[in-house]
Amino acid sequence: MYRDFGTIFIFIFMGVVLVYLPLLIQKLVAPNNPNPDKLATYECGEESEGSAWVQFNIRFYVVALIFLIFDVEVVFLFPWAVVFNDLGILAFIEMAIFLVILLIGLAYVWKRSDLDWVKYNVKYGRGRYANLFEKPNTVEDLK
Amino acid sequence: MGVLENKFQDNVVVASLDKLLGWARSTSPWYFQFGLACCAIEMMASAASRHDLERIGMMPRSSPRQADVMIVAGTVTMKMALRVKKLYEQMADPKYVISMGSCATSGGPYWQHGYHVLKGVDLVVPVDVYVPGCPPRPEALIEGLIKLQEKIQTERPLTRDLV
Numbered sequence: 185m186y187r188d189f190g191t192i193f194i195f196i197f198m199g200v201v202l203v204y205l206p207l208l209i210q211k212l213v214a215p216n217n218p219n220p221d222k223l224a225t226y227e228c229g230e231e232s233e234g235s236a237w238v239q240f241n242i243r244f245y246v247v248a249l250i251f252l253i254f255d256v257e258v259v260f261l262f263p264w265a266v267v268f269n270d271l272g273i274l275a276f277i278e279m280a281i282f283l284v285i286l287l288i289g290l291a292y293v294w295k296r297s298d299l300d301w302v303k304y305n306v307k308y309g310r311g312r313y314a315n316l317f318e319k320p321n322t323v324e325d326l327k
Numbered sequence: 328m329g330v331l332e333n334k335f336q337d338n339v340v341v342a343s344l345d346k347l348l349g350w351a352r353s354t355s356p357w358y359f360q361f362g363l364a365c366c367a368i369e370m371m372a373s374a375a376s377r378h379d380l381e382r383i384g385m386m387p388r389s390s391p392r393q394a395d396v397m398i399v400a401g402t403v404t405m406k407m408a409l410r411v412k413k414l415y416e417q418m419a420d421p422k423y424v425i426s427m428g429s430c431a432t433s434g435g436p437y438w439q440h441g442y443h444v445l446k447g448v449d450l451v452v453p454v455d456v457y458v459p460g461c462p463p464r465p466e467a468l469i470e471g472l473i474k475l476q477e478k479i480q481t482e483r484p485l486t487r488d489l490v
Contacts, residue, residue, distance in 0.1 A: 229410030
């Protein structure tokens with residue numbers, strides 16, 4: 185039993201050695217001439233401007249999630265469609281169940297108006313504009 | 328400077344290690360794609376299947392951090408010269424420059440009246456090999472690269488300079 189642990193130890197040891205030995209060799213052999221230009225951020229030869237930390241609209245998160253779901257759907261659909269004739273009725277039913285599950289998800293995000301950039305179903309806080317999208321604006325509203 | 332670079336007296340061991348380092352450096356000089364004009368088309372042709380630069384160990388890189396050789400292929404305008412200089416500085420040592428074609432070497436057809444063209448890229452970066460031609464054929468570029476490999480092979484990275 186201890187011999188098995190010995191094997192694991194040798195594996196770990198060799199893993200560490202194979203990472204740090206090349207680093208050590210390059211430390212010894214490679215020339216090291218840093219200067220401000222070399223240490224600067226590579227931006228195709230341009231001077232880099234501003235910070236890399238930029239704010240992103242949080243709504244892209246939902247868009248990315250929805251995209252991911254239907255992206256995976258297409259990934260599954262294509263190979264299924266290619267060999268559709270050989271698979272028979274069982275695979276068709278399975279794929280139909282899969283599609284129905286995703287369609288429920290689609291109905292859900294549609295209902296929550298995640299497909300719209302401006303969410304008409306969501307109350308934007310309180311105040312004058314809180315009920316702005318609940319009913320169509322008419323002339324009576326504006327009076 | 329590196330830890331071991333230029334630190335040793337010349338002797339048999341150091342000379343052999345120098346040869347080993349020269350072999351390692353010269354047989355896989357990855358080049359930085361620096362296509363500026365029509366010479367870039369010939370550079371691409373050199374890398375493509377007919378001439379196949381990979382058989383002499385050369386592989387195009389898109390980032391100066393991964394490149395050893397910068398092939399300045401084409402007309403270097405005054406505006407681009409600043410970028411050439413900065414990109415050369417951003418390459419990791421040891422680094423080499425090939426001036427490809429007459430534009431990069433001397434300004435080429437713009438040598439007299441080209442108000443906007445740098446008259447030779449060696450005004451901003453140190454050039455190791457000049458490849459003549461307008462544009463040079465892939466064979467000419469390959470000969471330049473082999474000359475560069477010979478030059479790298481004869482370098483003595485570990486040996487202390489006598490002067």
